[in-house]
Amino acid sequence: MNTVVRSTCPYCGVGCGVEARPAVNGGHEIIGDKQHPANFGRLCVKGAALGETLGLEGRLLYPEVDGERMTWNAALDETASRLQAIIDEFGPKAVAFYASGQLLTEDYYAANKLMKGFIGAANIDTNSRLCMSSAVVGYKRALGADFVPCSYEDLEQTDLVVLVGSNAAWAHPVLYQRLVQAKKLRPQMKVVVIDPRRTATSDIADLHLALRPGSDAGLFVGLLNYLLQQQPLMTDRFDGQSDATTLAAGWSLAKCADFCQLESAAVQTFWQWFASTDRAMTLYTMGINQSSSGSDKCNAIINVHLASDKIGRPGCGPFSLTGQPNAMGGREVGGLANQLACHMNFEPADIAKLGRFWGSERIAQTSGLMAVELFEAIARGDVKAVWIMGTNPAVSLPDSSRVAQALASCPLVIISDVVRNTDTSRFATVRFPAQAWGEKNGTVTNSERRISRQRGFLPSPGEARAEWWMISQIARRLGYAEAFSWQHAHEIFCEHAALSGYENNGSRAFDISGLAHLNLEQYDALEPVRWPVTTASTPAFKSWRSNGKFQLVPVEPELPEALADHRYPLILNTGRIRDQWHTMTRTGGVPRLMQHINMPLIDIHPHDAKRYGVTEGDLVRIASRQGGMVARVQVSDSQLPGNVFAPMHWNQQFSRRGLVNGLVAGVCDPHSGQPESKQTAVRIQRWQPAWRGEIFAREKIEFTDEVQWWRQTSHGVQHFVCAAENLPAAWAETLTAGRGWQLQYARGDGDFYHLLAWHNGELQLAFYAAKGWPDINTSAVVSAFESAPTTAASRHLLLAGKSAGVLRDAGATVCSCFGVGEKTILSAIATGCQSVGLLGEKLRCGTNCGSCIPELRALIAKAAK
Known part of the structure; x- marks a missing residue:
């Protein structure tokens, strides 16, 4: 077998x-x-x-209503009854679904069909709104369809790659390494990185343009003007060229350089490279999309590819890299509130077409509420029931404290999720246990339009079920049994595929009708395939606008709405880090993924660090007009002066005050509804707690309100980094009082306080506090909970946070694939491993995913000084 x-x-x-x-x-x-x-x-x-x-710790395994476990039938009956009562009293627009790019296409399709096709409102939106909805608008305006005109193979064939607003080395590591390999094989390929930060992606850049945050559109509108000076447009191919070119004509090299705060020579070099090369690709993600003018930025990029004919050919095109495994699949099935299924729109012909296919007279007639406005409607009481599927909006949405307040006031909050306790699930009226990755079956679509199978290889634990099953069960109880009679995800996929070709005849780019007749065995064996997939021949690339022309969209570059002032003098940028994913509900539980960056940080330029009196490792309070957080300082000249960066992953399960989106305002692009998460005006203030420390415990730790804490995932032990303004000894007494433990402690005139607690020869608690960060060997302490030291000398070493030398302190993890620390790497460099290749031969670092290679090079350079 x-x-x-x-x-x-x-x-x-x-x-x-x-x-x-x-x-x-x-x-x-x-x-x-x-x-x-x-x-x-x-x-x-x-x-x-x-x-x-793949473990079951923290899993939601059984249905719950009002905090009480129920059978599936009872929970579904009660939930459907409450939904129906709200619809009967307040109408279908009082109900909403909020979905996720983590859902499979079959789950997404079922949710969209129920909401837009049978409940009869379009209030289904998705966390994909937060990452790629501006890209959708850009493609639809220019090409007439949400069609990404590129593939990964193009990276091997292009002459110029422009990465703009994309730290692909960390956010899309495998694709980035594919680019690294392509450049290695073809050294003449040029790479331009456009980003206010110098990130790991800049490691292979021939040119890095550290432009003013949010000024990207100026760079590309100016490039359009430059291109038009080199080569006139073929006007019979385009609509909108007059307005677009007139606007662009005002963007001279000098004006563009001033707007973007770049050297004119650097801008001109980029423009010359783009104009002179035959094949060019522009890869863009959140730095473009997450903006109050993100749609226009996307079109500014697409405009230069259309005008220069660098699109629809091998090695060419504007390539939006999606952030989630099935953000593209959600776009296909109508998971966004302003679109219908299979790339259809809220137009009379499409509405009627969908009604005929689904056999429904209740098709939503107008767009629904997009993510930010959806939760604003919940706060107002206009939406009284929301079903949140596989996502954590109390962490990921901007102005997250207001999102939490909205959910707290909502009469019916349904959660279908894998994890029982999240920042969002604490507001749940109903909890449905969902299947996790490895348990569920279906399809996803990646950035290059490739449909792939997710296949289950684990049994569903407890009573976990697929989301499509939950949705169909609710639909049946609402009276729509015939339309939701599926018994297997395969049937949903085939229905979705059939709809994609229904009365299409080449009018819609998305068409996978060639897969509509797969039997179950063929579906199970489906190999990765890029759409369109039809029985007829279709052109690889064209305009899907009614007149067959491409649209050049006039773009007037705009700066972000967030502006620094005397109260909030810094601009905060948010984004992903290398080893964590979204709100950490999956990756946060893996010890080795917590070793590279183990708590919220804020990157700050040395000039700003000096200005605000902070140094490496300090704790700071960060505040905006919306809220505040606490983070650890990392001084780095990769930042522009006046700008700071913080990761977006930490939630209230892993940090007491680490919600970066609590600082971000709900300002959105007017066309796409995508929030401007990349620019927020903030201030920072050094926080000087009485102590900072680490605590390890066999049992759960209860923190008092004055203690700031950051959870660290370690094997077999509760582990936290913490800080507070009270005395550490007094706080430690609250943890050990009345337990009958044998205590061993050391203190040094207020400079440090260490405590070990023993019971029957087993270590129960280890606490290390100091005015600065305590210098301890974490591996040695964690190991002591598994195998306690037995001699007086070894226990005294443990009290000091050390070991007898068997477990050496490797330093901060650089290579997470093989657990190689900074101290180990520096030692190897000192003994002659002065290249990435030699380090890889000796320590294996940099030989797997390659994400640590920029840091390895930086350590080699540091050692050489």
């Missing part, structure tokens, strides 16, 4: 193929699928650690 199951990674939109096979010591080993065309076997560290996310 073949025990290998081929599936697709559940993280970013690269859509890497994986293989799951039983591990020798139990569990499953996850490796890259060498046959999958997205990754050919390569995985990033998060994908490689998938086998470590």
Whole structure:
């Protein structure tokens, strides 16, 4: 029997193929699928650690209503009854669904069909609104369809790659390494990185343009003007060229350089490279999309590709990299509130067409509420029931404290999720246990329009079910049994595929009708395939606008709405870090993924650090007009002066005050509804607690309000970094009082306080506090909970936070794939490993996903000084 199951990674939109096979010591080993065309076997560290996310700790396993466990039938009956009562009293627009790019296409399709087709309102939106809805608007305006006109193979064929607003080295590591390899094989290929920060992606850049945050449109509108001076437009191909070119004509090199705060020579170099090369690609993500003018920025990029004919050919095109594994699939099924299924729109012909196919007279007639306005409507009381599927909006949406307040006031909050306790689920009226990755079956679509199968290889634990099953069960109870009679995800996929071709005749780009007649065996065996997939021949690229012309969209560059002032003098940028994913509900539970960056940080330029009196490792309070957080300072000249950066992952399960989106305002692009998460005016203030420390405990720790804490994931022990303004000894007494533990402690004139607590020879608690960060060997302390030291000398070493030398302190983790620390790397460099290749030969670092290579190079350079 073949025990290998081929599936697709559940993280970013690269859509890497994986293989799951039983591990020798139990569990499953996850490796890259060498046959999958997205990754050919390569995985990033998060994908490689998938086998470590398959445990059941913290899982939601049974349905609950009002905090009480129920059978599925009782929970479904009660939920449907409450939904129906709200619809009867307040109408269908009082109900909303909020979905996720983590859902499979079949789940997404079922949710969209129920809401827009039978409840009769369009109030279904998705967390994908937060990452790629501006890209959708850009493509639809220019091409007449949400059609990404590029593939990963184009990276091997292009002459110029422009990465704008994209730290692909961390956010899309496998695709970035594919680009690294392409440049290695073709050194003449040029790479331009356009980003206010110098990120790991800049490691291979021939040119880095550290422009003013949010000024990207000026750079590309100016490029359009430059291109038009070199070569006139073929006007018979375009609409809108008059307005677009007139606007562009005002953007001279000098004006553009001033607007973007760049050197004119650097801008001119970029423009010359783009104009002179035959094949160019522009890869863009959140730095473009998450803006109050993100749609226009997307069109400014698409305009230059259209005007220069660098689109629709190998090695060419504007390539929006999606952030989630099935953000593209959600776009296909109508998961956004302002679109209908299969790329249809809220137009009379499309509404009637969908009604005929679904056999429904209740098709939503107008767009619904987009993500930010949806939760504003919940806060007002206009929406009285919301079903949140596989996402955590209390962390991921801007102005997250207001989102929490809205959910707290909502009469009916339904959560279908894998994890029981999240920042969002604490407001749940109803909890439905969802299948996790490795348990569910269906399809996802990646950034290059490639449909791949996610296949289950684990039994569903407890009473977990697929979201499509939950949705169909609710639909039946609402009276729509005939339209939701599916018994398998395969049936939903085939219905979706049939709808894509229904009365299409080439009018819609999305068409997979060639897959509509797959039987169950063929569906199970489906190989990765890029759409369109039809029985007729279709052009690889064209305009889907009614007149067959492309649209040049006039763009007037605008700066972000967030402006620094005397009260909030810094601009905060938010984004992903290398080893974490979204709100950490999956990756946060993997110890090795917490080793690279283990708590919220704020990157700040040395000039600003000096100005605000902060140094490396300090704690600061960050405040905006919306809220505040606490983070650890990382001084870095990769930032522009006046700008800071903080990661977006931490939630209230991992940090007391780490919600970065609590600072971000709900300002949105007027066309796409995508929030401006990349620019927020903030101030920082150094926080000087009485002590900072680390605590390890066998049992759960209860923190008092004055203690700031950051949870660290370690094997077999509760582990927190913490800080407070009270005395550490007094706080430690509250943890040990009345337990009958044997205590061992050391203190040093207020400079440090260390405490060990023992019971029957087992270590129960270890606490290390100091005025600065305590210098301890974390591995040695964690190991002591598994195998306690027995001699007086070894216990005294543990009290000092050290070991007898068996477990050496490797320093901060640089290579998460193989657990290689900074101290180990610096030691190897000192003994002659003065290249990335030599370090890889000796320590293996940099030889798997490659994400740590920029840091390895930086350490080599540091050692050489």
